[in-house]
Amino acid sequence: xxxxxxxxxxxxxxxxxxWPGVGDPIRLLTEITAWLRSYGATSTRRTYAExxxxxxxxxxxxDWLSRADHTWVHVLRAYADTLDLTAALxxxxxxxxxxxxxxxxxxxxxxxxxxxCASTGLDPVTAGSIDVLTWQDALRAAGAAPATRTRMxxxxxxxxxxxxxxxxxxxxxxxxxxxxxxxxxxxxxxxxLTLTPAEVAALLNAAARPRPxxxxxxxxxxxxxxxxxxxxxxxxxxxxxxxxxxxxTRGRRALRVTGKGGKIRTVxxxxxxxxxxxxxxxxLPTAPTTTVTRATxxxxxxxxxxxxxxxxxxxxxxxxxxRLATAADLYELAGAMHPHALRHFYVTTAMEQxxxxxxxxxxxxxxxxxxxxxxxxxxxxxxxRTAATHVGDTITRHLxxxx
DNA sequence: TCTACGGGTGCCAGCGTACC
DNA sequence: GGTACGCTGGCACCCGTAGA
Numbered sequence: 001x002x003x004x005x006x007x008x009x010x011x012x013x014x015x016x017x018x019w020p021g022v023g024d025p026i027r028l029l030t031e032i033t034a035w036l037r038s039y040g041a042t043s044t045r046r047t048y049a050e051x052x053x054x055x056x057x058x059x060x061x062x063d064w065l066s067r068a069d070h071t072w073v074h075v076l077r078a079y080a081d082t083l084d085l086t087a088a089l090x091x092x093x094x095x096x097x098x099x100x101x102x103x104x105x106x107x108x109x110x111x112x113x114x115x116x117c118a119s120t121g122l123d124p125v126t127a128g129s130i131d132v133l134t135w136q137d138a139l140r141a142a143g144a145a146p147a148t149r150t151r152m153x154x155x156x157x158x159x160x161x162x163x164x165x166x167x168x169x170x171x172x173x174x175x176x177x178x179x180x181x182x183x184x185x186x187x188x189x190x191x192x193l194t195l196t197p198a199e200v201a202a203l204l205n206a207a208a209r210p211r212p213x214x215x216x217x218x219x220x221x222x223x224x225x226x227x228x229x230x231x232x233x234x235x236x237x238x239x240x241x242x243x244x245x246x247x248x249t250r251g252r253r254a255l256r257v258t259g260k261g262g263k264i265r266t267v268x269x270x271x272x273x274x275x276x277x278x279x280x281x282x283x284l285p286t287a288p289t290t291t292v293t294r295a296t297x298x299x300x301x302x303x304x305x306x307x308x309x310x311x312x313x314x315x316x317x318x319x320x321x322x323r324l325a326t327a328a329d330l331y332e333l334a335g336a337m338h339p340h341a342l343r344h345f346y347v348t349t350a351m352e353q354x355x356x357x358x359x360x361x362x363x364x365x366x367x368x369x370x371x372x373x374x375x376x377x378x379x380x381x382x383x384x385r386t387a388a389t390h391v392g393d394t395i396t397r398h399l400x401x402x403x
Numbered sequence: 404t405c406t407a408c409g410g411g412t413g414c415c416a417g418c419g420t421a422c423c
Numbered sequence: 424g425g426t427a428c429g430c431t432g433g434c435a436c437c438c439g440t441a442g443a
Binding site: 157158218234235318 | 406410
Binding site for chain 1: 428429
């Protein structure tokens with residue numbers, strides 16, 4: 001369908017600025033949908049759609065659908081299906097309580113590629129390299145970090161590869177030398193927050209102490225969470241643990257942990273973690289494996305559950321750690337506390353205590369040993385634990401022995 | 404190097420629960 | 424019973440990491 005035959009409102013989608021000037025918007029959206037479908041994970045499709053300025057929320061999508069004529073609707077529904085938004089849209093319509101606008105629009109949202117094209121009157125199909133350069137300048141001027149601009153450029157470049165293969169464009173305007181865009185500067189090394197053994201002990205003690213609003217079972221769960229984090233787990237690994245993951249192997253209690261990329265590793269329990277888990281299980285009203293939860297309805301029995309019996313969420317864990325840091329009087333840490341700090345604690349403590357780096361790498365599930373080394377190098381380590389102290393002491397002893 | 408995914412963070416509204 | 428705290432579930436974003 002030619003754009004001229006569309007009702008005016010169909011060219012006025014998504015905040016009224018998305019498609020003006022686009023020669024064949026239906027063809028473009030169809031190809032974008034096909035491109036997104038080439039990715040297996042919905043989260044990836046959503047990330048790319050968001051980066052282009054397309055709707056990824058129910059609110060945005062409903063706005064599109066409300067404006068579209070029947071020709072657009074089937075294209076939009078195909079797009080919504082691609083992002084798994086259709087079911088959420090129906091739930092949203094039947095539940096007005098969920099009909100809320102986004103709480104905070106993105107800082108760079110008006111500068112996402114398609115929105116920027118619309119605001120400048122540019123047809124994305126005819127855009128050239130100079131337009132992409134201008135867009136990148138606009139992003140830089142708006143304060144977008146190099147990593148953000150790199151991500152957005154990569155999204156646009158990959159999209160145009162597909163559009164070129166589909167015959168919609170003749171060349172890829174985003175196939176640019178990133179050095180000329182200032183995108184190859186190395187990231188400054190960030191200091192990694194790492195806890196000391198004393199601070200971890202303070203967290204464990206704070207978890208066990210009575211807190212306002214926290215039941216004894218809450219306290220035992222909090223202690224189990226901190227104890228499990230001392231094994232070097234990622235927060236998502238901890239939340240995803242199921243009861244069958246807790247097992248005995250080679251005479252020791254261990255966890256079967258599913259890490260990034262679905263990689264499974266065995267993590268042996270320390271006495272601390274085992275006792276914390278045992279105390280927590282003892283406090284549950286029913287045997288853990290028979291606890292009725294939403295997750296067990298799908299055949300899984302989460303290791304850690306909330307008061308209502310559902311699986312602990314990573315945001316709960318993050319909030320819990322900050323509360324514990326405050327309760328432990330670690331006020332300076334509380335603002336920066338996050339689950340990875342305990343993972344970094346594991347890496348630095350293990351290596352400072354003489355563990356071999358490859359063993360530590362295996363324990364925490366790093367794919368490459370240089371990742372483990374990087375964590376160790378960038379950690380804010382406890383000065384009292386540095387080997388430099390031992391070297392200095394040795395030299396001092398020799399100096400004292402020398403007349 | 405790029406892709407795919409995860410982590411970290413902020414905000415909101417409402418309900419549940421332990422404690423005083 | 425009132426209150427403070429904890430939990431749930433949703434929205435959004437930027438940025439980092441690890442596998443290929």
